[in-house]
Amino acid sequence: MKLRVLVFINAIAVAITLSIANYYFQQNLHAVLVTFTATFVISFIIFYYLIEKYIYSKIKLIYKQIHNLKLGRDLRDAIGEHVSADPINDVEHEVEEWATQKKSEIEELRKQEKFRREFLSNISHEFKTPLFAIQGYIDAIQEDDFEDKDMARQFLDKAARNVDRLSYLIKDLDEISKLEKGEIPINYSKFKINDLIKEVLDSSELKAERHHITLEFKEKYDEAIMVYADREKISQVIINLIDNSLKYGKEGGTTSVSIFELHDQVLVEITDDGIGIEEKYLPRLFERFFRTDSSRSRKIGGSGLGLAIVKHIIEAHQQTITVRSTEGLGSTFGFTLQKAKPQIAFPGLPVLKS
Structure with missing residues (x-):
């Protein structure tokens, strides 16, 4: 529709221009009307043919190519596909979207290159x-x-x-x-998360004594809290987080573990009152080999991969891990786990899983 309007306006402009010129030389209204009509018709046909054949057809092809490239198709697939009646407007939007997408991809590639280096x-x-x-x-x-x-x-x-x-x-x-x-499978099972935490704390007791740090897990968590996860891998997560709290805790300080029951999740938090972490470092804390204080971290030891492994294990469970910290006051690492669904028992029938 817009193509015809554009051609119509151009044809009118040419017809009026020639008609004015004709009237100026001949002073004949009849001749002017004939000139106007003939010029308008001829101009309309010529303009429509030229724009349709040499401009719009090329724009349609460009639009098809851009559209197919965005969809990941071969350029040959672009020929013969249906496009809308206003390809110029479509091309503008497609190019804007494409440019935004490519800019985002370039920025992501730059971040990945920096991370790789x-x-x-x-x-x-x-x-x-x-x-x-x-x-x-x-x-x-x-x-x-x-x-x-x-x-x-x-x-x-x-x-x-x-x-x-x-x-x-x-x-x-x-x-x-x-x-x-994704080569390491997640072996889901139901287990008591509070029992697992007690096991890890017991095994970490000697290490905590060497750092002169007290481990706390309150008695209120004696009641069974069931989760659905890979017990061995979650044990590794808790061990890594406890080790991290002991490395960066203060002498005579405390590392405490807390559990919070949410709607369909269980939140586990490990809190220390150690040196804390500057806010600017928090977004990068789970990167491989990232250390906030390289010299001190290397004296303490470790591979520098503990927190990265924790993050990957939790994400493999499709759960989340967070950290909040204040420099000089301590840090809290928290991760969620899926709460195990309760078993439903009916009188006289076997126990059913919900």
């Missing part, structure tokens, strides 16, 4: 530190030719600890890679 730099550093330490201890023992056996034994013990660090690093990298690819 940082990851390669971090993993290089993580591997180099223990490798150079091992090499140094072995070289020292070889140069001494085992004359000082006590020194050799000490250096071998230190080299063994660095080998263990490398082993943990490779194991964690392998696990996080499999989690990202």
Whole structure:
């Protein structure tokens, strides 16, 4: 419809222009009317033909190509498809949407490239530190030719600890890679989350004593709270979060675990009163190898992948993990789990699962 209006306006303009010129030279109204009518008809036909054939047809083809590219089709599929009666307007909207989408994709690619560079730099550093330490201890023992056996034994013990660090690093990298690819299955089962937390706290007691930190889990959680998840993997999540709280907790401080029952979920929170985390670091806290204080973190130890593994395990359960922290006051990590549906019992019938 807009094409015809455009052609009509142009034909009228040409017809009026020629009619005025004709009247100026001949001063004959009849001749002017004939000129106007003939010029209008001829101009309309010529303009319509030229615009339709050489402009609109090309715009329609461009529109089809853009539309099919957005849908991921081959360019050849664009030929012969139906388009609307106003392809110019459609092309404008399609190009705007496409430009916005491409801008977003480019920004995401830039973020991924930055993350890749940082990851390669971090993993290089993580591997180099223990490798150079091992090499140094072995070289020292070889140069001494085992004359000082006590020194050799000490250096071998230190080299063994660095080998263990490398082993943990490779194991964690392998696990996080499999989690990202979905190669590690989630074995769902019903279990008491409070019993699992007690088990983890009991196993962490000696480590907490070494850090002079008290572990708390209140008696009000003795009543069974059932969840539906992978017990082994959730155990790993709690262990990693407890370890993290002990590493960054303060001497003489407390790490406490709390459970909150929501509508169809259970929220587990691990809270410490340690050094806390600056707000600017919170969005990146679950990235692989990200450390808020590199020098202190590496003295404490660990692979730097604990929180990243936690995030992947929780997301594999289609649940969420959050963190809130105040520098100098402490941090709270919380994650949700699906609440197990209660069993329904009917008199005289077997117990049914809802």
